[in-house]
Amino acid sequence: xxxxxxxxxxxxxxxxxxADDPNVLTFGGTTxxxxxxxxxxxxxxxxQLRPEASDELRxxxxxHHIHRWQHPRxxxxxxxxxxxxxxxxxxxFHAEEVSAILVACGYEATVVDRVAALVGKRxxxxxxDAQALEDGLCLVFMETQFQQLNDRVAxxxxxxxxxxxxxxxxxxxxxxxxxxxxxxxxxxxxERALAAG
Numbered sequence: 001x002x003x004x005x006x007x008x009x010x011x012x013x014x015x016x017x018x019a020d021d022p023n024v025l026t027f028g029g030t031t032x033x034x035x036x037x038x039x040x041x042x043x044x045x046x047x048q049l050r051p052e053a054s055d056e057l058r059x060x061x062x063x064h065h066i067h068r069w070q071h072p073r074x075x076x077x078x079x080x081x082x083x084x085x086x087x088x089x090x091x092x093f094h095a096e097e098v099s100a101i102l103v104a105c106g107y108e109a110t111v112v113d114r115v116a117a118l119v120g121k122r123x124x125x126x127x128x129d130a131q132a133l134e135d136g137l138c139l140v141f142m143e144t145q146f147q148q149l150n151d152r153v154a155x156x157x158x159x160x161x162x163x164x165x166x167x168x169x170x171x172x173x174x175x176x177x178x179x180x181x182x183x184x185x186x187x188x189x190x191e192r193a194l195a196a197g
Contacts, residue, residue: 002055006105013101014039014063021069027144035065038140045136049172050128056111057129060118061136063098095120125168135173138165142177146186155189162193 002008021033027041039062046053046061053061071090076082095116102112117123123130142165150158166174182190 002058004055006107007055007059010059010101010105010107011062013105014059014066014098017066017097017101020067023069025144035068038065038144039063041140041143042133042136045139045176046132048176049135050132053132054129056114057118057132059098059102059111059115060129060133063101063115064094064119064133064137066094066097066101068094091120091122095122131170131173135169135176138169138173139176139180141165142180142182146182150186150189155192158189159192159196162190163196166193 015036018036018039019033021035023034024031025034025037027037042061042064043058046057050057068090071086071093073083073086076086076089098119099112099116102115118129118133121130125131125134149161153161166177169177177190
């Protein structure tokens with residue numbers, strides 16, 4: 001844990017913001033505000049993936065979806081173009097929201113800019129911090145959204161989603177994914193996705 005008092009202040013402010021999420025997530029027998037739970041889970045994965053993670057990376061993990069519920073998917077039209085517009089707008093929104101908190105906590109511009117770039121997906125994938133965030137997001141997806149999505153889409157579509165998810169992950173992230181305690185049907189879909197390459 002960082003000894004910088006600004007870090008604990010920023011984490012507290014981000015958590016307070018995400019605690020207002022009206023959506024909930026039940027995981028491990030506990031129900032919490034969804035984005036608060038996601039932020040904590042991503043933070044946990046980032047620590048496992050990068051034990052030496054910088055404060056910037058840990059702040060980005062905590063603030064990556066801050067206030068996400070304020071801009072639901074329904075704001076944009078159906079279809080891929082609408083989805084891409086929504087996602088791009090969210091990247092900017094999250095970066096602005098977390099930047100405002102970091103400025104209020106007294107962080108210098110270099111830290112604010114780095115965290116905003118990570119949250120806003122403006123850092124190349126080969127950057128170790130960006131990859132750790134991507135790995136963590138994929139792992140949180142597999143833990144919390146895999147079954148929910150599979151309930152809505154056919155297995156073949158789910159295999160395609162998993163194949164694309166796998167392509168985003170580093171070897172380390174993939175190892176963690178394979179170690180997840182998934183139900184038998186989910187594990188079978190992962191195996192099909194890997195076989196499909």
